Amino acid sequence: MQRYSAFQLFKQALTGNTGWQRAWRDPAPKPRYDAIIIGGGGHGLATAYYMAKNHGMANVAVLEKGWLGGGNTGRNTTLIRSNYITPGNTEFFDHSMTLWQGLSRDLNYNCMISHRGQFVLAHSPEQMDIYRHRANVMKGQGIDVELVGLADLSRRIPELDTSPSARFPVYGAIFQPLAGSVRHDAVAWGYARAADARGVDIIQQCEVTGITRAVDGRVTGVETTRGPIKSDRVGIAVAGNTSEVCRLAGLRLPLESHCLTAYVSEPLKPVLDHVVTFGAGLMYVSQSNKGGLVFGGAIEGYNSYAQRGNLPRVQNVVTDLLAMFPNLPRVKLLRSWGGIQDMTMDGSPLMGTTPIPGLFLNGGWCYQGFKATPAAGWCFAHTLATGTPHPLIECFGLNRFETGHILEEYPQGPEPMLH
Amino acid sequence: MRIRCPFCGERGLEEFSPKGDAAPTRPALSNKDPEAWHSFVHLRENPKGQHREYFQHSGGCRAWLIVTRDTRTHNILDVTLARQEKR
Ligand SMILES: Cc1cc2nc3c(=O)[nH]c(=O)nc-3n(C[C@H](O)[C@H](O)[C@H](O)COP(=O)(O)OP(=O)(O)OC[C@H]3O[C@@H](n4cnc5c(N)ncnc54)[C@H](O)[C@@H]3O)c2cc1C
Numbered sequence: 001m002q003r004y005s006a007f008q009l010f011k012q013a014l015t016g017n018t019g020w021q022r023a024w025r026d027p028a029p030k031p032r033y034d035a036i037i038i039g040g041g042g043h044g045l046a047t048a049y050y051m052a053k054n055h056g057m058a059n060v061a062v063l064e065k066g067w068l069g070g071g072n073t074g075r076n077t078t079l080i081r082s083n084y085i086t087p088g089n090t091e092f093f094d095h096s097m098t099l100w101q102g103l104s105r106d107l108n109y110n111c112m113i114s115h116r117g118q119f120v121l122a123h124s125p126e127q128m129d130i131y132r133h134r135a136n137v138m139k140g141q142g143i144d145v146e147l148v149g150l151a152d153l154s155r156r157i158p159e160l161d162t163s164p165s166a167r168f169p170v171y172g173a174i175f176q177p178l179a180g181s182v183r184h185d186a187v188a189w190g191y192a193r194a195a196d197a198r199g200v201d202i203i204q205q206c207e208v209t210g211i212t213r214a215v216d217g218r219v220t221g222v223e224t225t226r227g228p229i230k231s232d233r234v235g236i237a238v239a240g241n242t243s244e245v246c247r248l249a250g251l252r253l254p255l256e257s258h259c260l261t262a263y264v265s266e267p268l269k270p271v272l273d274h275v276v277t278f279g280a281g282l283m284y285v286s287q288s289n290k291g292g293l294v295f296g297g298a299i300e301g302y303n304s305y306a307q308r309g310n311l312p313r314v315q316n317v318v319t320d321l322l323a324m325f326p327n328l329p330r331v332k333l334l335r336s337w338g339g340i341q342d343m344t345m346d347g348s349p350l351m352g353t354t355p356i357p358g359l360f361l362n363g364g365w366c367y368q369g370f371k372a373t374p375a376a377g378w379c380f381a382h383t384l385a386t387g388t389p390h391p392l393i394e395c396f397g398l399n400r401f402e403t404g405h406i407l408e409e410y411p412q413g414p415e416p417m418l419h
Numbered sequence: 420m421r422i423r424c425p426f427c428g429e430r431g432l433e434e435f436s437p438k439g440d441a442a443p444t445r446p447a448l449s450n451k452d453p454e455a456w457h458s459f460v461h462l463r464e465n466p467k468g469q470h471r472e473y474f475q476h477s478g479g480c481r482a483w484l485i486v487t488r489d490t491r492t493h494n495i496l497d498v499t500l501a502r503q504e505k506r
């Protein structure tokens with residue numbers, strides 16, 4: 001691997017930028033691998049990287065039906081945070097935050113990780129009480145969060161309407177300083193390049209169309225649009241397509257696929273230094289390095305594989321944004337796009353083994369899969385390499401719905417559209 | 420997406436509340452098999468293609484509907500009254 005550095009940049013600039021090498025190879029699939037990962041998003045690529053790095057397994061293939069990061073990894077609103085209070089979630093997302101902190105250096109790839117901090121607004125004294133409770137639990141677990149009063153808030157987010165006449169008056173916020181944003185494409189590309197350098201085969205334009213099994217039920221490999229490939233370990237990391245791919249192995253899952261839309265405005269001068277999350281509805285906004293306001297809201301609420309939403313949700317999300325920032329109505333929306341999220345029955349992911357020997361699952365990430373990428377890859381690599389779930393993901397097991405060990409950060413009942 | 424309510428005619432999506440897959444049928448209350456209940460409460464086909472699902476015309480006549488829709492295109496193929504279904 002050609003290392004990226006300031007010196008390299010300088011040298012290439014002097015030689016007309018003709019000496020840059022490909023970031024990763026484009027190999028043809030081999031007939032057999034020690035492990036196959038379906039899905040070339042952040043999760044699949046991170047899994048391959050940590051299998052090679054932490055477990056010395058390099059004879060691994062990542063199969064992607066389109067292009068790397070063309071799924072939710074390249075479609076999300078790039079926010080990371082670890083402000084959870086439910087046992088299981090807390091430790092897992094804390095591990096993810098730790099990995100984010102060293103990621104650019106570890107991958108020798110600038111992921112543009114920006115710990116700009118996230119405010120979640122409270123719109124009533126009672127909501128402030130709930131945040132006080134959440135903050136206490138988080139602090140007890142070593143997660144750095146603080147409660148922010150109104151005066152402080154209006155100083156730190158000058159554009160926010162903190163007046164008593166606001167549509168939803170603000171009473172304060174809970175703030176996580178380490179939360180922030182990461183360049184999403186760079187996460188996919190950085191993991192791909194680093195995994196490739198350790199010998200992993202990354203195979204694009206290769207859709208998995210079947211999962212082959214022995215008479216005793218064990219997995220023996222996959223059928224793809226580029227021919228059959230053998231392996232006795234297959235890991236699934238296909239986000240919105242999880243039900244479809246699991247159906248190939250006859251598995252029915254506790255999840256539904258729903259469309260979530262992201263929006264970006266025309267570029268503005270810096271107006272927002274932090275991530276701000278609305279507290280009276282599901283909506284959040286940050287400003288990208290290019291100046292666009294990047295924001296998102298709730299899923300559409302009905303099953304969808306269409307990667308595009310409908311107008312009522314656009315209006316709803318924009319209304320929430322303007323309730324917080326009433327000075328923005330003349331800002332133009334530049335683009336919006338949808339991604340298909342795998343929404344589970346309790347809002348928590350599905351990770352670990354499946355009833356089928358040799359078949360492993362990483363899915364059901366709902367709204368929280370991007371921030372989970374490093375830890376999900378780390379733990380899924382352990383699971384594929386050893387055959388048993390990493391301790392940090394035992395709580396995410398597929399069988400928890402049968403045993404009653406539901407993991408709900410915000411209890412809503414078995415309604416995927418509400419998580 | 421616009422849905423043709425049997426009572427009110429074709430109306431915009433914003434008048435309707437989605438309520439998910441219409442396929443699962445509740446096991447008999449005497450059914451003591453945990454697997455049957457697990458399947459009813461949690462497991463879903465989640466098809467890429469035709470899907471029958473509940474919508475309530477909550478911003479209109481409040482009727483419960485069953486909409487048959489293609490989840491790849493949002494194309495609506497059929498709308499019936501939920502109460503007409505034999506369950
Ligand atoms: C609009 C939007 C905003 C979001 N915002 C955030 C956020 O701010 N913070 C956050 O933490 N999370 C966010 N998420 C969720 C997050 O993006 C996802 O959970 C996460 O990116 C999933 O990563 P992944 O690698 O599992 O999936 P993906 O990146 O979707 O990768 C899966 C890959 O599998 C491939 N695939 C599918 N089927 C097959 C097959 N049969 N054969 C081969 N390949 C296949 C797909 O082409 C795809 O590239 C958001 C999601 C959306 C849609």
Ligand SMILES: [Zn+2]
Pocket residue numbers: 424425426427428476479480481482
């Ligand atoms: Zn009606």
